[in-house]
Amino acid sequence: MTNYYSCKIDELANYTGKEVTLAGWLNRLRSGGKVLFLMLRDGSGICQCIVEKEKIDPELFNQLKHLGQESSLQVTGIVRADERSVGGYEIAVSNAKIFCQSRDYPITPKAHGVEFLMKHRHLHLRSQRQWAINRIRHTVIAAVRSFFNDNGFTLIDTPIFTTAAGEGEQTLFGVDYFDEKLHLSQTGQLYLETAAMSHGKVYCFGPTFRAEKSKTRRHLTEFWMVEPEVAWITLEELMDLAENFVCSIVSKVLEENRNELNILGSDIESLEKIKGSFYRLTYCEAVEILKGEKTQEFMAAQLEGFLSREKQLKEKLKELTENQESAKKQWQKDKIATELNEINIELGELARKIENNPKHAKLAKDFVWGKDLGGSDETIISLMHDKPIFVTHYPKEVKAFYMKANKDNAKVVDNFDMLAPAGFGEIIGGSMREEDYDALMERINELGYNPQNYSWYLDLRKFGSAPHGGFGLGIERTIAWITGEKHIRQCIAYPRMMDKVYI
């Protein structure tokens, strides 16, 4: 045999009636007295392979029958269409070769806790959900690259070991670099601006490190961010760019990953609405909305929804408890117990939401102009819209030193955040950069930064300064939003969280 396999599972439709060889891993085995069902996984999909006792070597049949989950093997047989099979095609096995018999694979087809799965992340990556998420991640990243490559941008790789700060100094990871103190990059932006003055349109894409003490479902300490930077652009044009960019990512995923989105139970209908113009609000308008009557009504309606869901669940709980008492078989009782458990978990979540709702409503109502939008404020605005929302012109005090002051209102800057819809929150932050030497210097002094650290950055404002701006998009947040995955940690193979690194 020259090759390990003759085709991949996702190509089986082209081989109906022909003999093929597949190579992969045993996802699950169901055995009958004279027939075995091998669910074979090869990275491209899952295929049911039928082994009939009379049609293969009896010794081989016996070996296959006792194969453990995740054993690796080759399977040869005729492809046939069959509605009963997952994917519509199956293999009538005539021969097989076992490579590695695995025993006691830890991840079983039943429920597992977060800690257990994270400790077994190296194996968990084989599970169907993780497989689907990582395929979508691949599409997202490919779409990011081709969007910029096709629109005249030049890729510039900015350094990971950095000297310049960029964002708040407290969120830096320090590194001992041959007795010199450097830190891990938390943005490529400052370096990228230098390259924009060479190429006009540039982007960087790489890992980003933030030592934020944020233990939430939306934060990682190491995540991937793509940042375009463009010279001779206006804020409006920058937002148009961000809009087209996000649309192109979503449409690429819809085009290439229907199957994966279905596996994950993602909200495809909502994703299909992500095209055309996004909502654009100024910070002032966003504050008005938060403080307004409509938000209070919205929050009240939300609370009502929670309460009626709670009532509904409690009734179901009662009903199930009665069923459990009358159930005769032990397994029926256990099945009901599992359902009860799930309901109790949801009730716990609801109770927290019901508790938080009035607090968030009050926070919104009492919002004072000048503060940064909090997580709950973002969520409220995001929930009230069905497409992404730009929020522009934040107060300069809550934003970074390099953001350009608005020429009509010096209290605000020409920036924007893009909030994903349906409560997901921020996925992009961007701004015009201050191009005036004196204004930038003033900001650096105001904030007490050392101008010497920024001498090369300031040079850009001395030698042919030009209007320019850019933004950064968090890859994992984008994937979590698109897939509907609750926790960002599932959107990268080996997540690094503030309080925990497993493998």
Place this chain on the structure above:
RNA sequence: UCCUCGAUAGCUCAAUCGGUAGAGCGAGCGGCUGUUAACCGCUAGGUUGUAGGUUCGAGUCCUACUCGAGGAGCCA
């Protein structure tokens, strides 16, 4: 850093008032020709997170600690 909840078989969870620690899945063996988280029968599997305390008796009550989950704060 704070708040809430939790830790019992490989995994997910039960265990009523403090009174002999159980089930499902997984594993092993057997049965069954079409299964879809298959099904049926049998078997093995436990120092109840750690250290103390109360008690005739502690998985259960008390104290401290360790670890985990969720949330808050913080945060491009």
